[in-house]
Amino acid sequence: MSADSSTSAHGTPAASAPDFAGLAVGDVVAERSFTLTRDSLVRYAGASGDFNPIHYRDDVAVSVGLDGVLAHGMLTMGLAVQPVLDWLGDPSLVDDYQVRFTRPVFVGPETGALLEVSATVGQLDAAAGTARIDLTATGNAQTVLGKAQVRVHSPAPATPSASALSAATATPAASA
Amino acid sequence: MNPDLQGRVFEKTAPYLVGREKIREFAAAVFSQSPLNFDVEAAVAAGYPDLVAPPTFGVVIQEGTLAQLLADPTAGIDFSRVVHGDQRFTSTRPIVAGDELTATLTVASVKQLGGHSMVTSESSIVDATGAHVVTAISTLVVRGDE
Numbered sequence: 061m062s063a064d065s066s067t068s069a070h071g072t073p074a075a076s077a078p079d080f081a082g083l084a085v086g087d088v089v090a091e092r093s094f095t096l097t098r099d100s101l102v103r104y105a106g107a108s109g110d111f112n113p114i115h116y117r118d119d120v121a122v123s124v125g126l127d128g129v130l131a132h133g134m135l136t137m138g139l140a141v142q143p144v145l146d147w148l149g150d151p152s153l154v155d156d157y158q159v160r161f162t163r164p165v166f167v168g169p170e171t172g173a174l175l176e177v178s179a180t181v182g183q184l185d186a187a188a189g190t191a192r193i194d195l196t197a198t199g200n201a202q203t204v205l206g207k208a209q210v211r212v213h214s215p216a217p218a219t220p221s222a223s224a225l226s227a228a229t230a231t232p233a234a235s236a
Numbered sequence: 237m238n239p240d241l242q243g244r245v246f247e248k249t250a251p252y253l254v255g256r257e258k259i260r261e262f263a264a265a266v267f268s269q270s271p272l273n274f275d276v277e278a279a280v281a282a283g284y285p286d287l288v289a290p291p292t293f294g295v296v297i298q299e300g301t302l303a304q305l306l307a308d309p310t311a312g313i314d315f316s317r318v319v320h321g322d323q324r325f326t327s328t329r330p331i332v333a334g335d336e337l338t339a340t341l342t343v344a345s346v347k348q349l350g351g352h353s354m355v356t357s358e359s360s361i362v363d364a365t366g367a368h369v370v371t372a373i374s375t376l377v378v379r380g381d382e
Contacts (some may be wrong), residue, residue: 092266106259107265109299123314133320138266138292145291147272150282151330157291158324159375207322 077149080214081193083181090143090179090191096131096165097172104135118169130164131173136204137161140177140197144210147179153212155190160206165199175199182209189214237314237353237378238348246308246341249300251364256333258296259287259340266290279332286333293331294346294361295323299357313355313378321354321375328368336364344373351380 078089101115110132114119121129139160145151167173173217176196193207256276263273269358271278278288306315331337344356356375363369 077312100265104265107262108296134292134295135266135325137323138269139293140292142269142356145268151270151272151288151291154291154330156326158323161306163267 065182069107077098077153077215078147080189082187083184083191085181085184087181088148088178089181090177091116092143092146092177094139094175094177095172096135096167096175098167098169100172101129101131101135101167104132108132110134124199126166127142128162128166129169130166131199132174133159133161136165136197136199137208139175139227140195140205140208141210143177144179144193144212146197148215149210150215152212153215155213157209159208161204162206163199163202163204165204173200175204180212237346237357238310240378241311241343242346244343245305246301249297249304249339251336252297252340254289254293254333254335254337256287259289259293259333262293263290264298268315273284274348282331289331291325291327291330292342294325294327294370294372296321297337297361298340298359300376302357302374302376303341305341305355305357312377316378317379319377319379320338321327321377324373327370327372327374329339329370331361335369337361337369339372345355353380 086183098116105111105115114124114126114130115132116129118128134216139214140159148154160218165173165175178196180196184193190211193210193212195201195205195210196204198209259275268290272282272284273290276287284298303312306313339359339361341357341359344358348356354375356373359372361369361372
């Protein structure tokens, strides 16, 4: 698995939280590619409880008019946000995440599927400390998600201003 | 599909206890690299009471509410024709291990588009204190007769 104990070597995730002040609309904040295999689909089926056989049986997929086994839309949605989470460091900064499923991702028994995700700043509100991160997800080089948007808020203003405030109130009390 | 479904509120689901190993299993399945999903110490150091679930984990709890909708004989939804159109999670806070979550589905809208029906549901997921955690919103497209 890609997610093993070695990832804890990154240390405290909050320490790497990005500074929204340095962002501009159009900036690519994260990119990652994923190789999906039939094993990935079986693993997701078990983890999520979605055992629809179109995600692991070719005969069933073909019988309902599909070209073959396809990835769960929710698997694509679940992994597409991962590069954004790696960039943010803290999942509590995500307020809202939405996607449209526009095209199935077929996962061949031997070839699998290549999913590529790119996350770009789509909208920025510096005053509010919020941003909309737009995801582009392609499966086997075709766009598979539409209106894939992650609304996030900045970690930066809250902590320093809160500590500055407590420092300001602490000083007179200490001198009094 | 029954157009009178719009506005229907289903029964609150039975409590779902979020387990650490379920979070680890789900996080691995969505290719997470975040230590907060796997390492309790890292999650606690970051200010969380326990392991943090990935943002789409709410689908596991939402699933119970969608099962209610699809199983309702008055809804008239043919599951074999259902396609997932879109999905959204609007969260107050991340789900963490130890959470005991219940969900209540409301049918937000029922629409016809071409020969297809579209039903949008909102499943509000709350913790044991009744505080909002995340709302999972799905549009299911029911393909019309060919």
